[in-house]
Amino acid sequence: METPDLEIQLKTLPSSPGVYQYYDKKGKLLYVGKAKNLKKRVSSYFNKKHDNARTHMLVKKIVTIKHIVVNSETDALLLENNMIKNYQPKYNVMLKDDKSYPWICIKNERFPRVFPTRRLIKDGSEYYGPYTSMKTVHTLLDLIKGLYPLRTCNYDLSKEKIESGKYKVCLEYHLGNCLGPCEDKISAKTYHDNIDAIRDIVKGNFKDSLHRFRSQMKAHAEAMEFEDAQRIKEKIEVLEGYQAKSTVVNPSINNVDVFSIVSDEGYGYVNFLQLSHGAIIRSHTLELKKKLDESDAELLAIGIIEIRQRFNSQSSEIYVPFDLDLGDGIRVTVPKLGDKKRIVELSERNAKYFRMERFKQTKIVDPDRHVNRLMAQMKSDLRLSVEPRHIECFDNSNIQGTNPVAACVVFKDGKPSKKDYRKFNIKTVTGPDDFASMEEVVFRRYRRLLNEDEPLPQLIIVDGGKGQLSSGVKALEALGLRGKIAIIGIAKRLEELFYPGDSIPLYLDKKSETLKVIQQLRNEAHRFGITFHRNQRSKAAINTELETIPGIGEKTVIELLRHFRSVSKVKKASAAALSEVIGPAKAKIIINHYQQSANEN
Incomplete structure (x- = not known):
């Protein structure tokens, strides 16, 4: 058809x-x-x-x-x-996490076993979970085991077989880890009371178990059974300690799912916290790969449906950071203050930490993916038309108004490309004029790249505010490059980013990857410029003070400065001190030179 x-x-x-x-x-x-x-x-x-x-x-x-x-x-x-x-x-959107998760199984048996599993078998057994890690399951089972001794054997403990004496208690009974149902040492009713308490603990409800243990402790104490009372007290402490670790909000917040999202250019991260009786009983973050530039609301809706299905959540209310329409049957709350607001903020922190960990992992495991993500993020954050794969940053150095120089550092794919660094002596500017110096070096840099047919950067950063940015823009205009290369200025004090023709600066999140790269560029340009400036000043000092003395060569100057550390100390040194370093003949030349200079003055 x-x-x-x-x-x-x-x-x-x-x-x-x-x-x-x-x-x-x-x-x-x-x-x-x-x-x-x-x-x-x-x-x-x-x-x-x-x-x-x-x-x-x-x-x-x-x-x-x-x-x-x-x-x-x-x-x-x-x-x-x-x-x-x-x-x-x-x-x-691609779900990045499709692994199977562990469950806690309460086996459908006369004396049920409780154990971890990743397989769900439809035989009437109860399954609780899934849990986000096997570590969580083992922690919970260790707690349960310490509170309620249960059998671990897989014998068929039917009433007939127990009464016929088919089984004998094993080492687990003698160690106190099992109460011996195989020899009818514990009734089925008492055993099932323990299983009921275990169900509550797995669901996050510790209240009934604590009440039960406190009643038992009191009864043992009144009967002068102090060892048994102490044993029950230790169980209460274990249970309260576990509950204290889990409780993060008001205990009245019960049977609620909390969701939040953080995202970047390529991925969304949906965090899920499940609350029962004020305790977090489950936490999980789902990574979603964007395909069509999906909004946070779209990603969060997909994440909520997927997570609630995956963890079989029946909560009728969910907390989220912004309004979301999930249809009938689910009450969506956007908390504004108090404990409810704090639990949503906790979920957001978990999502952010997960994203940071993924960044660290991809740097090591998949550097290309990390670079692609970073470049896409920088393009979005800096409002660029293309990814800034090639960035150049300029910094002027004219400390104390002497030897004005400038530095240009180059980053490719977010990393320093030191072989491409360039330094400039300022040629056309007299005195310390940062704006004119910036215009000169930007012009010289890109005139040369154009003449040599070298690739141009996608982004230029000038260290300074509006004045330095305007100077850089003038240089690009003179070369016909205005609008062909993006250029921004970064002011040191508040990390303000300035754009041509825009009086209002852009402020990036202080923890953003984009700002970190820009700060690294600015700091590297400053370091490179200062080093070059110091070298120029040292050369100038040597040329003017010592190498002008007839009979004193470059090697002698280096020896003197290495020993005396400065020209002024050489000038003040005695003949004997100079003779020890460069010999009496050259020492006499230097002494005579400075004496003659003093007499002339």
Whole structure:
């Protein structure tokens, strides 16, 4: 059957909530999306010009549009998420984490075992989780084991087999790790009371267990059974210690999911905290790879649906940092103050830390990916039209108004390219004039690159505020490069970034990768410029003070300065002190020179 053209397909779409799918001419699924109104949402792709290049490319490839109508937007969210996971379309957000997670299993047995597993078997057993790491599972099981001794054997402990004496207690019983149900040393009711308490602990509810243990401790103490009372007291301390580590908010906040997001140019990071009785019982961060420059709201919605499905969350309320429409059945709260606000901020911190760790890891494991991310981030932060793969930074040095020089440092892919560094003696400017000096060196630098047909940078940074920036812009205008190379100025005091023609500076986040690179460029240009300036001043000092003395050569000057450290100390030195370093003949020449100079003055 021949596919109708796009116009007809668009006109026949329903105005209902649902999921739409885009296919190319080969029938390959390109993209899956959800909508409150299918007709309106799908038509918007074809009714406007897209700034994002990937979205523009997607629209060009679409040949066939299919859709599935559902009852509500919540159903659309769930269906969209399942289809993305199953088909992984090229232009959809990519879930970067698809590993299996551990669960705690309470086995469907007469005397249930409690153990960790990654496999869910439909045999009537109960599964709690999944947990974000096996370490968390083992910590919880160690706690449970210390509070409620349970069997670890896999015997069939039916009533008939126990009464027939088929089994004998093992070493675990003698060590106190098991209460011996195999020899009927603990009743099924008492054992199941312990299992009920374990269910509560796994769910994050410690209240009943603490109450039960306190009652037992009191009873033992009243009966003068002090050793048993002490043993129960130690269990209470373990349980309270574990609860104290987990509790971070008001205990009245119960059965709530908390979500937040941080993102950069390429990825979104959705953090999830699950709260039960004021304690965080689960934390997880999901990494999402952007494909079509998705907004934080779109990424957060995808992340929430995926995480709630993955961890089988039944919470009826969620806390998020901004308004979000997740359809009916889920109460979305944006906390404004108090403990609720603080828990959302804690979630945001977790997302930021996760992102920082991923940056560190990709630097080591995948340097290319790190560079690509950094360049995309810098392009966005600095409002550039292209990625700043090649950056040059200029700094002037004319300390005490002498020997004015300038330095140009070069970064490629965010790293110093020291072989490309250049230094300049200021030639056309008299006296300490930073603005004129900046204009001269920028002009000389790019005139040379143009003459030698060398590649130009994508970004120029001048160390200074509006004045130095204006000087750099004038130099680029004289070369016909204005508008072809981006140029900004950085003021030292407040890390303000100035743009040509804009009186209001840009302030970047103090912890942003972009600002760190710019600061590194500025500091490197300053270091390189100062070193060059010191060398020039040293040469000038040698030339004017010592090498002008007839009969004193460069080697003698170096020996004198190495020993006396300065020209003024050479001038004050005695004949004997000079003779020890350069011999009596040359010492006499220097003494006579300075005496003659003194007499003339």
